[in-house]
Amino acid sequence: MGCRALLLLPFLSLGAATTIRSRSETLSSLSLPTNPTPDPAVAYSYSVLYFEQKVDHFGFSDSRTFKQRYLKADKHWKRDGGSILFYTGNEGDIVWFCNNTGFMWDVAEDMKAMLIFAEHRYYGESLPFGEDTFKDSQHLNFLTSEQALADFAELIRHLKGTIPGAEGQPVIAIGGSYGGMLAAWFRMKYPHIVVGALAASAPIWQFEDLTPCGMFMKIVTEDFRKSGPHCSESIHGSWNAINRLSRTESGLNWLTETLHLCSPLTSGDIPNLKEWMAETWVNLAMVDYPYEANFLQPLPAWPIKVVCQYLENSNVSDTVLLQNIFQALNIYYNYSGQAKCLNISQTATSRLGSMGWSYQSCTEMVMPFCTNGVDDMFEPYLWDLEKFSNECFQQWGVKPQPHWITTLYGGKNISSHTNIIFSNGDLDPWSGGGVNKDISDTLVAVYIPQAAHHLDLRANTAFDPSAVLSSRLLEVKYMKTWIEDFYRNAKWQP
């Protein structure tokens, strides 16, 4: 059943996939690991701090608390006319986000900014119940975007109340991917706490029917189509080639050998094999960065172009096609040349919180995805909420509430808000669910050609396309406007 493999693919977010796959901890996530630039000149320096948060901000009978980790860097902070850039942590270790959000470090001096990186509850070290955190739905009950935003609000209140000079300063929320959604939502729900938000690669419209469910995989496909002749056709043809070859024992053996797999394939593995391959193409689309880097895997610059060099001939026999596919996969999994074999239970190293995101995908963060094999290079797959819901219930004992996020945060009806930058790269499959056109003068879209998943939040490098560099400058310009407005208005207050 080819469908089964594709069922999972669109759920880039770890969690949703986890509801179906047992190898949950190995899947990729909405948030990309954005490792340091090719040649990081300096290690970032910060303090690691902890703040006691209520486990439940929205009820009073539960008085338990936990320690939220956050990082603070104030080397360039000025008490006079300074600002606070606040990273709204997403589904992973905050140190990792901190080290991979070079943009904030690059602009700190210019903006006289204190940098704060706040870890999202249930990720990294900020586990409300220690080892029991993911035990059951009772313990997971406080893992919601609303609680996370309330954590941020309380933390900022604490910082302003305890750091002399911070109180009278403007705070800007910054985040990427799910963290970008949180940054935008934080500005929407707590505009009294942050003067604006930079929401990078934030697919706030990847819910319900706000975005066609096929958009995501269509963009993935487009990335491959543009990166080499017949590249997407080759991948499109590979699924049926696998289906045909896997019908016989000898075909399975041939596949195992040709793809250099670590374990012999059985016919039952075929859905997983296809899923793993599709995830690989999706991951490549997200990390199609202009420079060599070590992300999910060590990769060359513009990795899809490199991959597509092996996939220029689509009109070939099944065996030649899959030999080519292997060469392509080998770029992703063995660019370093160290891998002895390919393991279909792994697509990436995981610094992300797979358990937490799985739960979030099964509750609030329900993102419909589909493919049709016509507008995209994948096998057709229909979005089936009921099935998804049942799988979530089996996995976590909870049922998704797919309309809650749009009820809470407004869906497409957000024009009454102000001061949010939505940045998206045209290569990023998540851009399909993002805001790519200005909504108003102060709800602006920065659409970046040649950029993959929140490339703009990464440090400046000589390899960045000029559009990326100019987008970062534009973002800084907007943020400075918010800061100026803040100080101008502050002057007029008693």
Add this chain to the structure above:
Amino acid sequence: MGCRALLLLPFLSLGAATTIRSRSETLSSLSLPTNPTPDPAVAYSYSVLYFEQKVDHFGFSDSRTFKQRYLKADKHWKRDGGSILFYTGNEGDIVWFCNNTGFMWDVAEDMKAMLIFAEHRYYGESLPFGEDTFKDSQHLNFLTSEQALADFAELIRHLKGTIPGAEGQPVIAIGGSYGGMLAAWFRMKYPHIVVGALAASAPIWQFEDLTPCGMFMKIVTEDFRKSGPHCSESIHGSWNAINRLSRTESGLNWLTETLHLCSPLTSGDIPNLKEWMAETWVNLAMVDYPYEANFLQPLPAWPIKVVCQYLENSNVSDTVLLQNIFQALNIYYNYSGQAKCLNISQTATSRLGSMGWSYQSCTEMVMPFCTNGVDDMFEPYLWDLEKFSNECFQQWGVKPQPHWITTLYGGKNISSHTNIIFSNGDLDPWSGGGVNKDISDTLVAVYIPQAAHHLDLRANTAFDPSAVLSSRLLEVKYMKTWIEDFYRNAKWQP
């Protein structure tokens, strides 16, 4: 201990008082009972409906639901160019609010409006756990303003999804007192759901130190000062007169007899006696309406003026003073002439949810009040959060989080929001914690001379001062602007 009596007074809201007084069900509340106009021409006609709500909107492990009651009146509603006026129910029976919010009924035809009155969870019939609703802090855990707003959001989504023609229409939130706070907060947190809010007599700044804690009782005092010569001085003098008289057994007997009390006073009752009297003055300040009506008690028009006729001589003996005080109290408790004696365990009939409000006052809705006996006519009383907190813990097993409301809703820093009318009457003690000056072009204050607690939400009568009538017209004008903007913007959307 005179202090003890005054301790409770400022907590007009039932709940807070309940933490200290056992006779909880008899105290007045933040929300005034606003009964029909003197001569209601027609009974309002509406459907009573129920909508299934999640008990917990902010968690997924609890799948319990309850029936929220709401009322619908669509006689004047037009599918073409109409609107939906949505009453954000507060701490009481929604039928009672419905019948006493004549303003909405008066404007329905002109605004082609459907009227919806949504009951607040934990009040009226909308009890999440039936008889167990107020059993303990576990059951009360879902009684918060956030959950109530989420109920409203879900209900409106439901209405728009099920009533043909409703989907494309603008919704305006309307509420008075705590309901006014909810209306304002609803617009702030869910601007995609309501195009604006009329927040009548909503003391959104009666938290933390946003308003001086003595403001409330100062306004009560001012109402009496303006309503007759030496009126507030007489009341101011009455406390010590009571203290002196109550030192002896004969004095206590004299007081019992002179005040026509139902039960003989003991010295231990004196704090309660003074508290009851102070509450009476506070209630009078809230319901100082321009026409005869039956609210907390049947009362004449401008009841404080009538009361003050008995209190023109403050420079008299203790006994004469308290005889006069009795005459004043008798206006409030025996205007109908039916009362055989006065019961100091009652200040008003209660259609409000005393248990629920007590809990809310002990969690989110922490409003500091104080008196100093100089700027007001009461005995001095200091706000003591720690003491209050301990009493709350004893009563409900929860501790107040006094800063949460301002963290959540912004305190005085709300200028980024739009389309909220804050109306307040100068006679209303709650106006002290309200918004009485425009914050921006679209966050406007309507300050109404000669108006007590949300008089503007009551039906038009011939007795209303012209300022009240013109304020209602102004409110309608603002609301129509929001509706026009909504339809104009809708036209430009695809």
